[in-house]
Structure formats: C-alpha cells, structure tokens
Amino acid sequence: MSEPPLRADARRNRTRILAAAVEVFDRHGTSASTEEVARCAGVAVGTVFRHFPTKADLLAAIMKDLQDRLATRAETLAAEGDPTALLTFFAEVVEHAVGARTVVHLLAVGGMDVGVDRQVAGLGKALDTLLVRAREAGTVRADVKLDEVIALLTAACHGALAAGWAPDLRHRTVARLLDGLRL
Amino acid sequence: MSEPPLRADARRNRTRILAAAVEVFDRHGTSASTEEVARCAGVAVGTVFRHFPTKADLLAAIMKDLQDRLATRAETLAAEGDPTALLTFFAEVVEHAVGARTVVHLLAVGGMDVGVDRQVAGLGKALDTLLVRAREAGTVRADVKLDEVIALLTAACHGALAAGWAPDLRHRTVARLLDGLRL
DNA sequence: TGACAACATGAGTGGCGACTCATAATTTGA
DNA sequence: TCAAATTATGAGTCGCCACTCATGTTGTCA
Numbered sequence A, B: 001m002s003e004p005p006l007r008a009d010a011r012r013n014r015t016r017i018l019a020a021a022v023e024v025f026d027r028h029g030t031s032a033s034t035e036e037v038a039r040c041a042g043v044a045v046g047t048v049f050r051h052f053p054t055k056a057d058l059l060a061a062i063m064k065d066l067q068d069r070l071a072t073r074a075e076t077l078a079a080e081g082d083p084t085a086l087l088t089f090f091a092e093v094v095e096h097a098v099g100a101r102t103v104v105h106l107l108a109v110g111g112m113d114v115g116v117d118r119q120v121a122g123l124g125k126a127l128d129t130l131l132v133r134a135r136e137a138g139t140v141r142a143d144v145k146l147d148e149v150i151a152l153l154t155a156a157c158h159g160a161l162a163a164g165w166a167p168d169l170r171h172r173t174v175a176r177l178l179d180g181l182r183l
Numbered sequence C: 001t002g003a004c005a006a007c008a009t010g011a012g013t014g015g016c017g018a019c020t021c022a023t024a025a026t027t028t029g030a
Numbered sequence D: 001t002c003a004a005a006t007t008a009t010g011a012g013t014c015g016c017c018a019c020t021c022a023t024g025t026t027g028t029c030a
Helices: A008-028 A034-041 A045-051 A055-080 A085-099 A101-108 A123-137 A146-162 A167-181 B008-028 B034-041 B045-051 B055-080 B085-099 B101-108 B123-137 B146-162 B167-181
Strands: none
Touching: A008 A034, A008 A045, A008 A055, A008 A101, A034 A045, A034 A055, A055 A085, A055 A101, A055 A123, A085 A101, A085 A123, A085 A146, A085 A167, A101 A146, A123 A146, A146 A167, A146 B146, A146 B167, A167 B146, A167 B167, B008 B034, B008 B045, B008 B055, B008 B101, B034 B045, B034 B055, B055 B085, B055 B101, B055 B123, B085 B101, B085 B123, B085 B146, B085 B167, B101 B146, B123 B146, B146 B167
C-alpha cells in the first residue's frame, strides 16, 4: 500500500512545484496555466504532470495545505479563549483572501464543509468550536448556525476579490457582515 | 453620426441573438461560447460577430438591458413608498441572480457604480434613492453608505452562486446580511 | 422585376492550455 | 564505478474558443 520513497531530486521538485503553485494561483487565480507554475518552479511541464497527473490534483494538494493552515489558526484563536475570536478569524480570512486567491477557491469548493472530514483537524470543526464559544459568551446571536457563518465568509471573500473592494470599503463591509452576527 | 436603418432580417436576427445571449449566459455563465449563443439563436457564428464585433460587445449590450431592468424595478419599489423597499430589492436581486448568472457579471463589472452614469436612469442612483428613503424611515442604520449596500449585494450574489447555497441556507444568509443593515 | 447593397453562412485561422511520450539526464544500490 | 530504475525534459497532440473571410443569399428600391 505504501509508495516507494521518492528520489532526492523528485522530492525537491515536488516541494518547489507546490510552492510555485501557491504563489502563482494566489496571484493569478486558479485559472493560471500549469506552464506558468512550471516556469515559476524552474521545472518542465512534464515534471509537474508527473507529480500531479491533473491540474485538479495539484490544486487539491494546495487546498489541503491551506485548509490545515487555516484550521490551525482557528484552533490557536480558540485556545486563547477570547470570545470575539470568531469575528477576528472572520476578518483575518477576508484580509488573507485579498492577497491569496486560493482562499476563495477553497471556500467555493466547499473546503469548510463539516460533513466529510477525514482529516483529524477539520477546518469546519475548528470554526464550529469558535462559534460555540462565541455563542456561549454572547458575542454572537444564539441562533446563528455554522453554515451561515461559512456562507457569509464565502460571500465576503468572493465579493472582496471579484469587485476589488478598496481597503476602506472592505473594512466597512466586513464590519456590516459581523454586525449581522452580533446581538 | 446616425447609422443607416437595419434591414428587416438583420433587425430580427439582432433581437434573436440578444435573447439567446441572455438565455445562454444566464444558464451557463459568461464563459459560454459564442457558438452556443449562435446555435440558440438559430443563426451562424458569423452573424453574431457581424452584429457584435466582440464577445465583450455582446455582453455589454446585455448588461445595459439588465441594468435598465433592475433600475426600473428599483424605481418602482421606491415609488411605492414602502420603507423596507431597499431590503426587498436586495433579496429580490439575490433570488434573481441564482437563476441568472448575468446578474453576477453585472455586479462584478461594476454595473452599479454611481460614478460614470451616462444613462438617465442609473441603477446606482435608483438604489441610492431606496437607501435614502430607508434611512429616513429608520429601516436601516443611519450610517450605512451606498457603497456598502452594493458591496454586500455583490457578495451575496457571488456567494450564492459560487457556493451553490441551497434555498434554505440562502434565505437565512440574506437575512443575516440584512440584519447588518438594520438598526 | 432586376440589380445592387446589405446581410448570412460556416469552414478556416490562430492562439491557448491541459496533457502525453520518446528521449535524455540523474540517482541509487551494489 | 556502473548498470538499472527513476525522473526530467519539452516539443507535440488535442480540443476549445474567439474571430475572419470568401462565397452565397436576401431585402430593398428604382
């Protein structure tokens, strides 16, 4: 069941490709070409396709990483015990998404779904923890559901990127969104 | 300066093409091919390009129509004098966008910008009227700006489509968004 | 009605992007 | 050090799409 270990150069290239993919897709969106990723990684196209048979596979690998990083951040915030952590996280993700289009892709693709989480530290689960804490502390309305929070976050990130909100407008808009969650 | 009148068949085809474009782009998004539009209009590709030299031109024509229709609807609501008209309009547009991807394109392209409105009945202007009425009636917070309303609307439409919210989630999410505007 | 201008047609062009594969270069284990 | 296995290379294939143009068709007006 386990794959034979990769050759040294193969392992190095795999890492470079992943890093390049993050950079390229963050900057130009997931519609950027695989050639662009290869160029950025200093590698030939064929090499990219050897490691990731499909562009979708490459994206999936990146999404997994991003998901984990966001989940970790959410867990850290939850551990700190601040009852406004949910709102903080929300704002942070939007700010992050502005410079990193992959975030939007993750959200659109349902990367926060709580349903099929085979990873131990699911992002959706972490968000839920944040939500429960906020509810208990009275930071958000008692009837706010997790899927609504995710939906609002998705909407905010999409809007911010698609419409290219200026920083000022972005901050005011996110504030309005959070107002809708608060008591 | 004025163009010579179109021949009868040309006028007929132009109408068909516009109708087909709305149908196709509403269903499949603006990335649908021009061939698809031609097929739907019962016309050859060349004919489409004769009337609209560029796909962008075709889109622009459609956007203009959509903009006018939305503006008219907003004005109608404003004329009726209901102080919650802004919220009604907001919800209506989101519902409309779910079945008509062109709406999202209009929003993403800045079709609601109040700035450069050479058309008499600007959509942005109509929305602003709605907003002023709502503010006066106390239906929304006094400090809500027009650009925030547009931003939230854009976000809602993008989110609803990109993430494919189910009707139930969609309604709850829009309600949350409107909560952020209300007192 | 005839003849010309306006219009329609659809196969063709060029460009792009995902993906392949024969060949060349590296790594590795003995 | 040296073969055998693994990996890298990049020109090439395939499909899609915006857009063109030589040719055929149709509306219009005298």
